[in-house]
Amino acid sequence: MLKPLKIGSLVLQHNVVLAPLAGITNLPFRLLCRQEGASLAFTEMVSVNGLVREGIKTLALLRSSPADRPLGIQLFGDKPVDLAExxxxxxxxxxxxxxxxxxxxxxxxxxxxxxxxxxxPLKIAAIVRAVRAATNLPLTIKIRSGWHCGDNVFQEVGHIAEAEGCDAITLHPRSRSLMFTGQADWSHLAQMKAALSIPVLGSGDLFTPDDCLRMLHETGCDGIMIARGALGNPWIFRQVQELAQSHHYTPVTTTERATAITHHLNLFIEEKGEAVAVREIKKHIGWYAKGFAGASEIRRAANSAQSTQDILMLTERIRNVANRTDNVSETDAE
Ligand SMILES: Cc1cc2nc3c(=O)[nH]c(=O)nc-3n(C[C@H](O)[C@H](O)[C@H](O)COP(=O)(O)O)c2cc1C
Known part of the structure; x- marks a missing residue:
């Protein structure tokens, strides 16, 4: 089910990619997910107003590195002219x-x-037309099913995107009014796939490697975008590939969790300096510190961490738990 994916002139090694996540998919997080096998990663959404009016300052949001490729840039805005610029x-x-x-x-x-x-939808047509004329980069849009539950405009928008020159489309099959509640309606993905010739990527409720393969299998979509399922869990990219190849995957050890926190912290320090790194990693520890005895205490302690030293002490505590429990069933995991 995992296979190369062609989006315009871009050929991805396989079809499991990291979704754009505001406040999350900055350079350090993208690098971690790529190391675990994500075939494409996106920037956080970047404001077109910011780009057009503040220029260089907003372009700093697009900081990348040679290892951070291929990179999708996500823009948000509503004026065709500004989006094209x-x-x-x-x-x-x-x-x-x-x-x-x-x-x-x-x-x-x-x-x-x-x-x-x-x-x-007419504005969507104008936007895609204007942006298509402005760039030779492969062009995609990422949509929800509609605004209200039931007003499913996704097929209409899909046809517009294809006709105006989009190279692929990602659908998160929830209405806007649902925000993140309820369940994503994957049947919309199957309908979209049946209606279009360009690749369709699916997003929505991909929390485990099994979810990922199930979405590919049930909907026939060409690729998938992992979002919340990657929080504190970059290993999901490695596990999906393992599952597709051998019908099982290796669980993450507690030691790997401690190592990932240290690695993530160091990437943040390199990128943004110590003060920002400590603030940012605290948020991620809330996601990494799961599934082992004492995890909730580590999450609490992370909230009051003030320095790199404090964070490193927490990773030591996690390693101590790991020495006692890795390779043993994690019976009192939290
Ligand atoms: C914290 C957070 C930030 C997000 N930021 C973006 C974003 O910048 N651009 C975007 O297209 N989608 C964004 N999304 C939506 C995700 O990319 C994804 O489509 C959605 O979470 C559904 O996938 P999931 O159920 O597997 O998380 C965000 C979602 C979350 C939870």
């Missing part, structure tokens, strides 16, 4: 351009961007 500005920074048409948060939809665009 932004597309020209970012062309040298990545290998693919995606336009966010799914973000449900008030701050974004209040400006007419994100999932608010699903209320205006």
């Amino acid at each position: 932004a597309a020209r500005m970012v062309e040298g920074y990545g290998d693919l351009l995606d336009i966010n048409m799914g973000c449900p948060v008030r701050k974004v939809v209040g400006t007419g961007a994100g999932s608010a665009l699903l209320l205006e």
Whole structure:
């Protein structure tokens, strides 16, 4: 089920990619997920208004490195002219351009961007046309099923995107009104796949390697985007590949969790300095510290960590647990 995926001129080694996640998919997190096997990663969504008005300052959000390839850049905005200008500005920074048409948060939809665009299919056509004319990068859009539950515009939008020159489309099959509640309706993915010739990527409720293969199998979609399932869990990319090849996958050990925290911290320090690194890694420890005895205490302690030293002491505590429990069934895991 895992196979190379062609999006315009870009050929990915396989079809399991890291989704864009605001506040999460910065350079350190992308590098970690790539080391575990993600075939493509996206920047956090970048404001077109910021790019067009503040230029260089916003371009700093696109910081990358040679190991951080191939890179998808995600833009959000609502004006075709501005999106086209932004597309020209970012062309040298990545290998693919995606336009966010799914973000449900008030701050974004209040400006007419994100999932608010699903209320205006004609505007979507104008945006894709303008951006297509502005860049040679492979172009994709990422959408939800519609604004309200039941007003499923995804097929209409899919046809528009294809006709205007999009190279692929990602669907997160929830309405905007559901935000992140309820269950993603994967049947929409199967419908989208049946309706279009361009590749369709699926997003929504991919929390385990089994979920990933099930989505590919049940919907026939061409690729999948892992989002919340990668939080504190970059290993999911390695595990999906293992599962596809050998019908089982190796669980993550507690030692690997401690090592990942240290590695992630060091990547943050290199990128943003110590103060920001400590603040950022605390959030991630909340996700990494799961599935072993004493995990909830580690999460609590992380909240009050002040320095790199404090974080390293926590990883030592996790290693001590690991020495006692790795290779033993994690019976009192939290
Ligand atoms: C914290 C958070 C930030 C997100 N940021 C973005 C974003 O910047 N751009 C985007 O297209 N989707 C964003 N999403 C949506 C995800 O990419 C994904 O489509 C959604 O979470 C459904 O997948 P999941 O159920 O597997 O998490 C975000 C989701 C979360 C939870």
